[in-house]
Amino acid sequence: MTLNKLTFRLIxxxxxxxxxxxxxxxxxxxEHGEFLGAMETVYPDWFKVSFMELEEDVAEAAEQGKRLxxxxxxDGCPYCNAFxxxxxxxxxxxxxxxxxxxxxxxxxxxxREVVSVAGEVYSEKEFAKALQVxxxxxxxxxxxxxxxxxRLNGYYDPDQFRLALDYVINKMEDKxxxxxxxxxxxxxxxSKTLTEQDYFTGPVTQMSTRPGKGEKPLLxxxxxxxxxxCETLHNSILSKxxxxxxxxxxxxxxxxxxxxxxFTTPDGATKTGRxxxxxxxxxxxxxxxxxxxxxxxxIRSEAFFKTFHVQSILDYVQSNEWRNEPSFQRYxxxxxxxxxxxxxxxxIWD
Numbered sequence: 040m041t042l043n044k045l046t047f048r049l050i051x052x053x054x055x056x057x058x059x060x061x062x063x064x065x066x067x068x069x070e071h072g073e074f075l076g077a078m079e080t081v082y083p084d085w086f087k088v089s090f091m092e093l094e095e096d097v098a099e100a101a102e103q104g105k106r107l108x109x110x111x112x113x114d115g116c117p118y119c120n121a122f123x124x125x126x127x128x129x130x131x132x133x134x135x136x137x138x139x140x141x142x143x144x145x146x147x148x149x150x151r152e153v154v155s156v157a158g159e160v161y162s163e164k165e166f167a168k169a170l171q172v173x174x175x176x177x178x179x180x181x182x183x184x185x186x187x188x189x190r191l192n193g194y195y196d197p198d199q200f201r202l203a204l205d206y207v208i209n210k211m212e213d214k215x216x217x218x219x220x221x222x223x224x225x226x227x228x229x230s231k232t233l234t235e236q237d238y239f240t241g242p243v244t245q246m247s248t249r250p251g252k253g254e255k256p257l258l259x260x261x262x263x264x265x266x267x268x269c270e271t272l273h274n275s276i277l278s279k280x281x282x283x284x285x286x287x288x289x290x291x292x293x294x295x296x297x298x299x300x301x302f303t304t305p306d307g308a309t310k311t312g313r314x315x316x317x318x319x320x321x322x323x324x325x326x327x328x329x330x331x332x333x334x335x336x337x338i339r340s341e342a343f344f345k346t347f348h349v350q351s352i353l354d355y356v357q358s359n360e361w362r363n364e365p366s367f368q369r370y371x372x373x374x375x376x377x378x379x380x381x382x383x384x385x386x387i388w389d
Contacts, residue, residue, distance in 0.1 A: 072379035076347075076388030077115030080123050083133075086110075087141045092154045094185060100141040101183040106207060108140045111147045111167055111177040113368070117388040118194040118343070119176045126197050132204070139208050140180075147172050147368070156185035173367045174342065180207040188212045193342020199323070217322045222297060222313075233262050233295055234273055238283060240290045243312070247303035251290040256337075256356050257305065257330040258289040261296045261312075261321045268343060269325045276346050285350060288357035289329075296321055305334060329356040337361050347375075347387050 089096055093107070100107045112119040127133050136142055145153065149163030161169060170179070174193040180203075182188050188207045195203060206212075206220050215223075240249060249257070262269045276282060298312025310318070319328065327340040329352065337356050340349065351371045355361050364370045375385045 070382055072382050072384040074375065074379060075384060075386040076117055078117045078120035078388070079115060080112070080120045082110075082112075082123060082144050083127060085137055085142075087143050089143045091143075091151055093143075093156045093181075094154070094158065096141060096143060097156060097181055097183065097185040103141075105138075105140050106183065106188065107181040107185075108136070108142045109179040109181070110142060110144045111170075111172045111175055111179075112144060113147050113175045116175045118174075121194055122176045126195075126200050129197050132197060132200065135204055135208070139204075147175060147177075156181070168366070173338065174340075174344075175368075178203075182210075182212065186212075189217055191342065193340070193344065195323070195342060216317060216320075218296070218317055218320070221322060232264055233293060234269060236273055236277070236293075238277070238286045238291055239293055241292070243292045243294055244300070244302045246290075246292045246305065247307070249290045249292070251332070254332055255288065255290050256332050257334075258286070258291045258353075258356075259328045259330070260291065260293045261316055261319075261324065261326040261328070262293060263296050263324040266324045272325050272349070276349050279346065282346070282350055282353070285353040285357060289353070296324060296326075305330065327352070329353070331356070331359075331361075338367060345387075346389050347385065 087096070093109075097107050110122075127136070145151075145163050145166065147164060147167035151163050153161045153163055153166045155161065155166065170177075172192075176191075176194060178191040180188040180190070188210070189203060189212065191200075191203060202221060202224060203217075206217055211217075211220055240251075251257075277286065294315060295312040296316040301309050301311050304310055304315055321328075321341070323341045327349075329337050329339065331337055338352060338361065340352050344352070348371070351374055352367075354374065355367060355370055360370055361367075364373070375387065378385050
């Protein structure tokens with residue numbers, strides 16, 4: 040191992056590994072922890088075999104009365120596996136995609152040549168980087184003109200994915216935002232009480248005078264009532280000791296994404312929760328948006344993620360490693376390797 044690599048490993052261990060991971064390490068374990076949770080995925084043979092000239096793919100789909108769907112994935116991704124083996128296993132979803140879309144899969148680390156709708160030539164990995172793909176699966180639905188209708192950054196379960204399909208199939212992008220579409224689909228969410236947690240810094244109405252302003256990063260959690268995924272995030276992921284240790288590094292505020300109570304946003308404007316959510320393009324509950332201490336948005340989580348990925352998102356921001364590594368996927372791989380070098384197992388599907 041070179042000095043540079045050794046130095047990098049030491050820095051990663053110092054900054055990224057929660058203290059409790061050291062305390063819980065079992066001396067009887069092998070020197071290198073195991074890597075668990077990766078799942079290989081076989082993509083359906085009915086996906087389109089494309090020459091990766093996307094302008095032509097858009098036109099060919101339009102001639103058949105279809106739209107184009109781009110699916111970015113990566114090897115071993117358990118969320119990609121869930122999309123194929125859970126979502127596409129639903130006959131109605133499979134039939135809808137076959138009848139209404141041409142689906143093209145792209146490997147976010149692949150080397151195949153891709154020609155964008157605008158005629159620019161990329162490798163798959165360069166194309167993913169240009170589109171700022173940070174999570175897999177990331178799905179882009181394109182209109183008949185090659186414009187973006189809707190983008191999903193991460194895994195949506197079958198019911199949520201059906202809503203996305205309804206939005207795109209009915210060409211709603213010129214009529215209303217996806218968040219407005221979702222609100223109309225469920226008029227009951229705004230009347231339900233949000234969960235309360237001790238790690239919230241205070242009510243959102245006090246956010247403009249937050250205690251860590253300028254010193255701590257900011258975490259905004261956009262949620263809604265009657266939200267199973269919100270409950271899972273709080274009760275099964277953020278309640279863990281390592282998660283709580285990371286949350287202490289942030290000022291944390293909860294925003295009702297359908298709320299009507301005005302408050303002062305981080306940029307000093309007065310908005311309701313629904314206005315703020317719409318402005319930021321929040322479509323999924325829960326969405327976590329993480330800001331640096333100086334107020335820049337760093338990354339957002341707007342899909343379903345389990346413990347290792349949620350903790351890694353928090354760690355990415357609080358450690359300031361986002362300043363050195365713009366690719367979250369490269370960062371998370373390095374973090375996993377640094378943890379494993381202490382003899383602690385890493386399960387990316389936990």
